[in-house]
Amino acid sequence: MENLAIVAVFIALGYFFGRMAESRHYQSIHEREQAFLHLPTTSSKKPLGHIGPITQARLVQGNVVISVDYFKRFLATLRNIFGGTIQAYETLLDRARREAVLRLKESCPDADQIINLRLETSSISKGDTERIGSVEVLAYGTAIYSQQNTSQAAPQ
Amino acid sequence: MKYQSSLPEHNDNVSHQHPVREFALLMLGVIGFILLSFWILGFFVDLAVDSISPKDEAELFAEIDIDWDFGEKSSIQKQTRVQQILDALRLCHDIPFATPVTVVESKDINAMALPGGRIVVFSGLLDSIKSSNGLAFVLAHELGHFKNRDHLRSIGRGIVLAALSTLLTGANSSISQMLTSTMTLGQAKYSQSRESKADETALQILNCHYGHVGGATELFEALQEQEGAWNFGMLHYFDTHPELQNRINAIYHLSKERDYQVGKTQSLDNSVSF
Numbered sequence: 001m002e003n004l005a006i007v008a009v010f011i012a013l014g015y016f017f018g019r020m021a022e023s024r025h026y027q028s029i030h031e032r033e034q035a036f037l038h039l040p041t042t043s044s045k046k047p048l049g050h051i052g053p054i055t056q057a058r059l060v061q062g063n064v065v066i067s068v069d070y071f072k073r074f075l076a077t078l079r080n081i082f083g084g085t086i087q088a089y090e091t092l093l094d095r096a097r098r099e100a101v102l103r104l105k106e107s108c109p110d111a112d113q114i115i116n117l118r119l120e121t122s123s124i125s126k127g128d129t130e131r132i133g134s135v136e137v138l139a140y141g142t143a144i145y146s147q148q149n150t151s152q153a154a155p156q
Numbered sequence: 157m158k159y160q161s162s163l164p165e166h167n168d169n170v171s172h173q174h175p176v177r178e179f180a181l182l183m184l185g186v187i188g189f190i191l192l193s194f195w196i197l198g199f200f201v202d203l204a205v206d207s208i209s210p211k212d213e214a215e216l217f218a219e220i221d222i223d224w225d226f227g228e229k230s231s232i233q234k235q236t237r238v239q240q241i242l243d244a245l246r247l248c249h250d251i252p253f254a255t256p257v258t259v260v261e262s263k264d265i266n267a268m269a270l271p272g273g274r275i276v277v278f279s280g281l282l283d284s285i286k287s288s289n290g291l292a293f294v295l296a297h298e299l300g301h302f303k304n305r306d307h308l309r310s311i312g313r314g315i316v317l318a319a320l321s322t323l324l325t326g327a328n329s330s331i332s333q334m335l336t337s338t339m340t341l342g343q344a345k346y347s348q349s350r351e352s353k354a355d356e357t358a359l360q361i362l363n364c365h366y367g368h369v370g371g372a373t374e375l376f377e378a379l380q381e382q383e384g385a386w387n388f389g390m391l392h393y394f395d396t397h398p399e400l401q402n403r404i405n406a407i408y409h410l411s412k413e414r415d416y417q418v419g420k421t422q423s424l425d426n427s428v429s430f
């Protein structure tokens with residue numbers, strides 16, 4: 001009976017703090033995505049549009065680790081029994097991906113474009129079912145700088 | 157081709173269903189599944205129990221010599237006295253095997269029916285009962301468990317519970333913990349219904365033997381008094397036994413319904429000093 005109460009408390013704590021953290025994170029993601037709209041980022045191997053002679057190209061990366069909260073983990077385990085999409089983890093990974101790309105962009109605010117964007121996901125504490133799992137997303141790509149200044153460089 | 161920088165209007169990578177809704181649905185599913193399987197397996201246990209005749213049962217357990225270690229045995233006088241009261245009830249029930257009694261020195265106020273026909277009485281129980289009628293009721297209650305085959309049922313259900321728990325420990329530990337608690341609740345509810353049934357049988361035996369049901373509620377009343385004094389305790393009698401007042405009330409109602417009289421009780425101390 002005590003076990004039940006403890007689990008319930010953890011689930012409730014996980015839910016409230018997890019929800020709070022998530023909505024704050026999404027708010028920050030939306031704002032920063034808007035702010036970095038001027039920096040085109042593609043998975044293309046070549047720069048988009050007409051871009052002047054490239055002066056510099058360098059590897060840039062953004063990395064983030066986000067932890068699962070107790071509620072999400074509980075929900076995912078319940079899902080394990082029935083099958084189906086683990087909706088609880090969808091927002092977690094969505095946030096991680098977008099945060100990683102944002103960090104990548106923030107590392108090179110003066111670049112003209114970021115090309116060849118790649119994303120990699122890995123789970124930390126893999127296989128260790130007893131511990132709270134967390135997910136890592138690594139975004140990497142090539143930032144290219146051209147002679148033209150940034151405002152002209154944006155391929156229109 | 158032009159590159160248009162814009163943000164997507166919708167996030168198509170996440171589901172927009174509320175997580176609490178999902179949580180509630182999944183929980184209902186799991187708990188429903190567990191209770192249903194517990195109920196179905198319990199049904200099969202009952203079926204199996206009904207198919208074992210008391211004779212087979214006696215033979216089965218005669219070969220198994222389990223060393224029940226409940227503690228130090230009480231004096232021969234105590235054992236014989238309790239055995240006498242129990243044997244005197246024999247005319248009033250039809251349990252086809254011997255029911256030896258073991259009295260164990262313990263503060264616990266409890267008695268139990270073991271598979272194979274043995275009844276264990278903790279000496280704490282003898283200290284809190286004043287009349288032989290009261291003791292006879294408790295012994296008759298244990299006989300009721302034998303008559304209703306509750307010892308077999310509880311073994312069967314214990315196995316079911318263990319099997320289901322083991323099955324679930326493969327899952328996440330917090331979930332299997334939760335499910336085990338749920339099942340234990342179900343088990344307790346079931347045990348309560350068996351206790352009421354044993355009380356009913358005991359009342360019948362008591363009335364048959366003494367011609368009245370005086371003293372039937374003596375133990376419960378004594379326990380109630382102690383409960384008030386101790387509040388908590390090692391009285392694991394309470395764990396599976398329905399709340400005392402409920403049991404007392406049920407006994408009153410049943411006595412009225414069946415027109416059992418309440419007569420004078422015989423003192424336990426008069427017959428023998430423990």
Ligand SMILES: [Zn+2]
Pocket residue numbers: 297301351354
């Ligand atoms: Zn009982």
